[in-house]
Amino acid sequence: xxxxxxxxxxxxxxxxxxxxxxxxxxxxxxxxxxxxxxxxxxxxxxxxxxxxxxxxxxxxxxxxxxxxxxxxxxxxxxxxxxxxxxxxxxxxxxxxxxxxxxxxxxxxxxxxxxxxxxxxxxxxxxxxxxxxxxxxxxxxxxxxxxxxxxxxxxxxxxxxxxxxxxxxxxxxxxxxxxxxxxxxxxxxxxxxxxxxxxxxxxxxxxxxxxxxxxxxxxxxxxxxxxxxxxxxxxxxxxxxxxxxxxxxxxxxxxxxxxxxxxxxxxxxxxxxxxxxxxxxxxxxxxxxxxxxxxxxxxx
Amino acid sequence: xxxxxxxxxxxxxxxxxxxxxxxxxxxxxxxxxxxxxxxxxxxxxxxxxxxxxxxxxxxxxxxxxxxxxxxxxxxxxxxxxxxxxxxxxxxxxxxxxxxxxxxxxxxxxxxxxxxxxxxxxxxxxxxxxxxxxxxxxxxxxxxxxxxxxxxxxxxxxxxxxxxxxxxxxxxxxxxxxxxxxxxxxxxxxxxxxxxxxxxxxxxxxxxxxxxxxxxxxxxxxxxxxxxxxxxxxxxxxxxxxxxxxxxxxxxxxxxxxxxxxxxxxxxxxxxxxxxxxxxxxxxxxxxxxxxxxxxxxxxxxxxxxxxxxxxxxxxxxxxxxxxxxxxxxxxxxxxxxxxxxxxxxxxxxxxxxxxxxxxxxxxxxxxxxxxxxxxxxxxxxxxxxxxxxxxxxxxxxxxxxxxxxxxxxxxxxxxxxxxxxxxxxxxxxxxxxxxxxxxxxxxxxxxxxxxxxxxxxxxxxxxxxxxxxxxxxxxxxxxxxxxxxxxxxxxxxxxxxxxxxxxxxxxxxxxxxxxxxxxxxxxxxxxxxxxxxxxxxxxxxxxxxxxxxxxxxxxxxxxxxxxxxxxxxxxxxxxxxxxxxxxxxxxxxxxxxxx
Numbered sequence: 001x002x003x004x005x006x007x008x009x010x011x012x013x014x015x016x017x018x019x020x021x022x023x024x025x026x027x028x029x030x031x032x033x034x035x036x037x038x039x040x041x042x043x044x045x046x047x048x049x050x051x052x053x054x055x056x057x058x059x060x061x062x063x064x065x066x067x068x069x070x071x072x073x074x075x076x077x078x079x080x081x082x083x084x085x086x087x088x089x090x091x092x093x094x095x096x097x098x099x100x101x102x103x104x105x106x107x108x109x110x111x112x113x114x115x116x117x118x119x120x121x122x123x124x125x126x127x128x129x130x131x132x133x134x135x136x137x138x139x140x141x142x143x144x145x146x147x148x149x150x151x152x153x154x155x156x157x158x159x160x161x162x163x164x165x166x167x168x169x170x171x172x173x174x175x176x177x178x179x180x181x182x183x184x185x186x187x188x189x190x191x192x193x194x195x196x197x198x199x200x201x202x203x204x205x206x207x208x209x210x211x212x213x214x215x216x217x218x219x220x221x222x223x224x225x226x227x228x229x230x231x232x233x234x235x236x237x238x239x240x241x242x243x244x245x246x247x248x249x250x251x252x253x254x255x256x257x258x259x260x261x262x263x264x265x266x267x268x269x270x271x272x273x274x275x276x277x278x279x280x281x282x283x284x285x286x287x288x289x290x291x292x293x294x295x296x297x298x299x
Numbered sequence: 300x301x302x303x304x305x306x307x308x309x310x311x312x313x314x315x316x317x318x319x320x321x322x323x324x325x326x327x328x329x330x331x332x333x334x335x336x337x338x339x340x341x342x343x344x345x346x347x348x349x350x351x352x353x354x355x356x357x358x359x360x361x362x363x364x365x366x367x368x369x370x371x372x373x374x375x376x377x378x379x380x381x382x383x384x385x386x387x388x389x390x391x392x393x394x395x396x397x398x399x400x401x402x403x404x405x406x407x408x409x410x411x412x413x414x415x416x417x418x419x420x421x422x423x424x425x426x427x428x429x430x431x432x433x434x435x436x437x438x439x440x441x442x443x444x445x446x447x448x449x450x451x452x453x454x455x456x457x458x459x460x461x462x463x464x465x466x467x468x469x470x471x472x473x474x475x476x477x478x479x480x481x482x483x484x485x486x487x488x489x490x491x492x493x494x495x496x497x498x499x500x501x502x503x504x505x506x507x508x509x510x511x512x513x514x515x516x517x518x519x520x521x522x523x524x525x526x527x528x529x530x531x532x533x534x535x536x537x538x539x540x541x542x543x544x545x546x547x548x549x550x551x552x553x554x555x556x557x558x559x560x561x562x563x564x565x566x567x568x569x570x571x572x573x574x575x576x577x578x579x580x581x582x583x584x585x586x587x588x589x590x591x592x593x594x595x596x597x598x599x600x601x602x603x604x605x606x607x608x609x610x611x612x613x614x615x616x617x618x619x620x621x622x623x624x625x626x627x628x629x630x631x632x633x634x635x636x637x638x639x640x641x642x643x644x645x646x647x648x649x650x651x652x653x654x655x656x657x658x659x660x661x662x663x664x665x666x667x668x669x670x671x672x673x674x675x676x677x678x679x680x681x682x683x684x685x686x687x688x689x690x691x692x693x694x695x696x697x698x699x700x701x702x703x704x705x706x707x708x709x710x711x712x713x714x715x716x717x718x719x720x721x722x723x724x725x726x727x728x729x730x731x732x733x734x735x736x737x738x739x740x741x742x743x744x745x746x747x748x749x750x751x752x753x754x755x756x757x758x759x760x761x762x763x764x765x766x767x768x769x770x771x772x773x774x775x776x777x778x779x780x781x782x783x784x785x786x787x788x789x790x791x792x793x794x795x796x797x798x799x800x801x802x803x804x805x806x807x808x809x810x811x812x813x814x815x816x817x818x819x820x821x822x823x824x825x826x827x828x829x830x831x832x833x834x835x836x837x838x839x840x841x842x843x844x845x846x847x848x849x850x851x852x853x854x855x856x857x858x859x860x861x862x863x864x865x866x867x868x869x870x871x872x873x874x875x876x877x878x879x880x881x882x883x884x885x886x887x888x889x890x891x892x893x894x
Contacts, residue, residue: 002496003565005304005373010555014567015526018511022580022620046555047524047567051516134364141363141378160361161687162387162603164394165676166526167617171685185375187330187366270329 006194013040013182014047015166016145017129020180021054023170024127027180028120031057031077031084033069034246035202036131036183038076039191042200043182044129045080056083058119058128062111063088064099064248066224072203087119099250100228107248117153120177127170127178135187145184151175189266196262207265208242208257219253302368305496308377308392308425310416311402316433318344320402320466321365321378324488327473330367343466362388371492386636386650387603389416390690393423394676397497400487401452405434405444405463409451415636417455422599422652422692424672427494428459431487435479436465442481462487497672502563506530506538506586507666507674509619513579514569522553522569523578528619528673529666530586531563532570540576541583541664542592547572581621583664583674590674593696594662599634599654600627602647604681604688610646611778613812614688616659618677623659624815625679626782629775630655646775647689656697660815668692683808716795719753723792723821724889728801729810729864730827731856732842733834735873735881736801739827742882743889744799750890754797757784772853778809785813792821797889805861825885826867831856833874 003011020027029044031037044053057077077084092110099107120128134141144160146168161169170178183191195202212223214234221228223236228250230236241254242265255272259265311317322343325331331343365376377392379385393399399420403413420428430452438444440463449461462471463479464487470476473488485493507529514522532538536549551571552562562568570584583590602608608627616625630653632641647653668675679689716723726743728736737758747754763770767783770776781804791798804810814822834856835843846854853859864870869888871881 002303003563005302005368008304008565011526011565011567014555015511018524018567019620022512048514049553049556049569050520050522051514135366141365142361157361162391162678162690164391164678164690165672166395167619167676167678169617169678169680169685169687171615171680173685185364185366187368187373189368190373 006190006197009183009186009190010043010046010194012166012185013043016168016180016182017044017047017053019166019168020127020129020146020170020178021048023168024178026123026125027055027127027129028058028085028123028125029053029055029129030116030131031059031073032131032246033059033065033073033076033203034131035191035195035206036133038072038200038202039186039194040129040131040183041076041080042198052081055129056085058085058087058123058125060112060115060119061086061088062099062107062115062248063093064107064227064250066203066205066222066246066249066252068203068205069246072201076201085119085123087115087122089115089118098227099248104251107251120153125177126172127180129180129182131183132181133186133188133191134184140184143181143184145181146170147179147181148172149177149179153177155179189269192262192266192269203246205243205246207261208240208259210238211241211254212236213239213241213254220256222249222252222254224249302371302373303496304373304375305398305491305494306375306377306396307398307400307491308379308389308396308420309400309402310379310389310392310420311433312404312410312412315402315404316344316466317378317402320400320431320433320464320472321376323466323469323472324374324376325365325367327469328367328369328488362392369488369492374491385412385415386419386601386652389419390423390601390603393420393425394672394690396420396423396425398427398429398491398494399425400429400431401459402431402433403448403452405432405438405448408448409455411637413452414455417452418636418639421456424669424692426497428456429487429490430456430459430461432461432463433466435463435470436468440470440476440478442479445482460484460490462490501529501671502531502565504529504564504671505588505590506532506536506584507590507671508532508568508570508584509621509664509673510578510580510582510584511620520571521575522551522571523582523584524567524569525584525620526567527562527564529564529671531561532568532586533561536586538584538586539589540578541585541590542662543577543582544589545576545578547574547576549573583619583621585664590664590666591696592662592664594659595656595697596659596663596665597631597654597656597694597697598677599652599668599692599694600630600647600679601690601692602649602651602653602688603690604686605649606681606684606688607649608647608651608689609778609808610655610775611782612808613660613682613815615680615682616657616677616691617680618663618665618693619673621663623661623663624812625660626658626812627679628656628658654694657691665693665696667695681808682811712793712795715793719795721752721795721797722892723795724797724823724892725788725792725813725817725821726797726799726823726825726885726889727804727810727813728799728825728827729804729867731829731831731834731861732803732854733837733839734827734829735878736803736827738878739871739881739885740799740801742878743885746882746886747797747889750886752797752890753795754799755791757788757798757800757802759802762787772859774806774859777806778812781806781809781813785816788813789816792817803855803861805855805859807862807864810864823869823889824864824867826864826870827873827881828863828870829873 097110213220242257259268363378379389379392401416432448445463464471471486508525510523511525550573553569610629613624616623633644633653666674675693677691678687681688728740744754767780770780788798845851846857855861
């Protein structure tokens with residue numbers, strides 16, 4: 001019996017989750033309420049069934065996620081029977097850093113990159129699972145599954161440990177850590193096929209629905225709450241849109257769509273053939289911005 | 300829509316057109332996105348570019364993983380560069396590949412690089428080789444030339460499939476080319492869609508499950524989790540837990556939330572048995588015929604670190620889910636990856652491939668690499684830097700390790716020690732030459748004797764006059780010197796003695812090796828600490844003066860480093876303590892530990 005590609009990808013991800021738990025002291029799973037997080041959480045539950053996953057979930061909050069994502073987050077953690085840690089960078093909070101006044105770059109640095117480092121240090125986590133995939137971005141294509149980070153959380157693309165067979169070298173000195181990416185070898189399409197086959201709950205924002213939106217700088221933004229102040233001549237209108245990727249709502253571009261189911265959504269991807277990062281405003285900060293962000297400790 | 304999965308590796312020299320080929324496969328299968336295509340302005344090779352540094356140099360510097368899919372299959376491509384550090388990267392990519400694409404430039408033919416790539420892929424057990432003669436458009440689709448390259452390549456590999464292609468023009472990549480009417484084989488994509496993946500092959504082999512972890516959610520359930528490395532398991536099967544060979548029967552098979560009747564190679568499972576058995580991470584659950592167990596092997600090593608192999612040093616070894624300490628013997632030979640000839644060597648450097656014996660500190664459940672990658676492939680890790688320094692392929696177990704079992708002795712070490720009324724200890728004095736190690740050790744031994752303790756002193760200089768007369772002062776010889784002293788001391792501890800060893804022993808790795816040879820708590824590291832300037836001022840044997848004149852190479856502190864202990868059991872500051880005071884402190888500590 002030949003295994004299907006989804007069976008193989010699932011088996012590999014479960015193997016990685018179990019290895020990291022066996023070889024590190026205090027693992028944690030990063031959870032953002034996006035589709036990759038949903039898949040990762042599902043895989044973790046399968047990996048350790050009938051026990052619950054032996055680690056907590058960590059949400060590095062930015063205060064600007066879609067309301068629907070916060071609701072899903074709390075529901076998913078409760079259903080999995082896992083502890084949920086929510087971290088908000090106190091300094092960013094005190095200084096009121098936000099994507100609208102400060103721009104995507106500073107907002108992301110303060111809330112996400114610095115926030116993540118703070119949370120990992122504060123709780124002494126030495127391994128953090130993330131849902132990043134190698135197909136998302138060209139720099140990620142070279143990152144290891146067990147990605148070594150120095151005591152300052154820095155990633156050095158030139159000093160990566162070779163990964164042969166299914167052998168992961170998880171040895172480290174005090175203060176050093178790993179980011180572990182169980183779905184490295186999945187593509188966006190694999191994720192959707194898996195979500196469909198396993199009936200995993202994902203945010204409704206991925207599916208088309210009439211939503212209040214504005215057009216700004218060539219991007220369609222959803223007005224998720226009153227904090228998104230309208231500029232002169234901007235008007236809120238209702239359009240049928242969905243999101244390829246989800247982050248902070250003022251930084252996530254929507255696409256006009258009628259796709260209400262996963263097969264419709266896959267069909268639309270096939271037709272448009274635009275990459276998912278195209279909707280992420282934070283990746284437009286320069287050609288090598290992702291590599292720089294990653295060196296500094298961004299996921 | 301069920302797809303299967305195939306992993307393959309692409310190898311080629313810098314300008315063979317590897318990036319163009321991958322770019323074309325991504326493009327033609329609809330796996331490249333429009334916005335990405337817009338960015339590369341029609342140059343498909345730029346679709347697979349990577350890190351900042353590479354863009355500057357125009358070359359790929361690491362293994363990158365790419366993905367594309369057709370209706371039948373998903374492909375994971377290890378894109379390994381043919382440039383710097385090629386061996387390390389290629390070996391990494393080939394370790395999981397079902398198939399290898401070897402590219403060559405039709406204007407250049409079979410190059411040294413081509414031979415290397417083919418050799419390495421075969422060494423790593425990639426069974427299917429595909430020779431892609433690229434840039435056929437630049438030689439006018441000349442069949443005679445093509446046939447010549449295929450014949451040349453046959454000298455490197457016996458079995459392979461050859462395809463004439465042009466990655467740039469698209470000939471025979473995904474569609475059959477009208478410009479090569481003389482070629483009647485499959486297109487590259489047709490071939491990739493029909494080759495059987497490695498794991499389907501191993502599903503028919505005897506069942507092997509390396510145990511990753513034990514799941515104990517409650518009193519009633521005890522499951523053993525892992526990814527099936529070979530074979531198929533069915534509910535009710537009789538299995539054994541290796542290396543102990545404890546028998547059990549499989550009662551439950553869990554794959555995720557499901558409880559299927561069987562599971563096979565490549566699946567992540569949790570098994571529960573019909574009885575309570577001792578089974579933990581590192582054990583292998585196996586069906587008959589049982590796998591081999593041994594602690595001495597001959598293996599092929601592929602060295603991946605800047606720092607050379609130090610024969611005699613202990614490295615951490617990972618094989619499947621098993622971890623051990625391995626001592627590597629001096630290599631028997633190195634293999635030249637272009638001429639395939641064997642050369643005598645003393646060590647292995649970065650990208651070196653050689654064959655050596657190795658001993659592990661505990662028996663390993665294994666299979667020869669050619670039979671099973673998961674149970675025959677291992678990595679070596681430097682215990683100080685924690686870097687992965689080598690990949691290893693087990694050839695076979697040395698006969699003597701399978702047939703010679705440690706002699707069980709009726710009189711135990713505990714009995715011998717009890718007769719002497721003491722706890723065996725190894726007092727290991729380390730420090731610079733002239734620190735006062737031997738002086739203090741001598742005083743300690745006198746005091747122990749006076750208190751009725753049985754002891755023996757191993758002195759660095761004396762040992763080098765006899766047991767270790769054949770060793771010099773290279774890093775490798777120093778490591779072997781310490782290993783032999785450690786083994787000798789271990790025998791003496793088995794005899795119940797308190798052993799004093801005074802050795803410069805400059806490297807942490809070697810001191811740690813001796814510590815690891817002994818039962819927990821019996822190794823006491825005593826750091827006789829003296830500033831280098833002070834040791835040089837004392838210079839009782841006139842050695843520092845000679846070393847400064849260049850007459851003693853590799854002298855510790857001058858031409859060779861001293862790595863001070865990080866957490867010694869006892870530290871003696873010789874600038875503050877007299878030898879007499881130091882000896883008294885040590886004796887009190889040792890006696891204090893005696894019951």
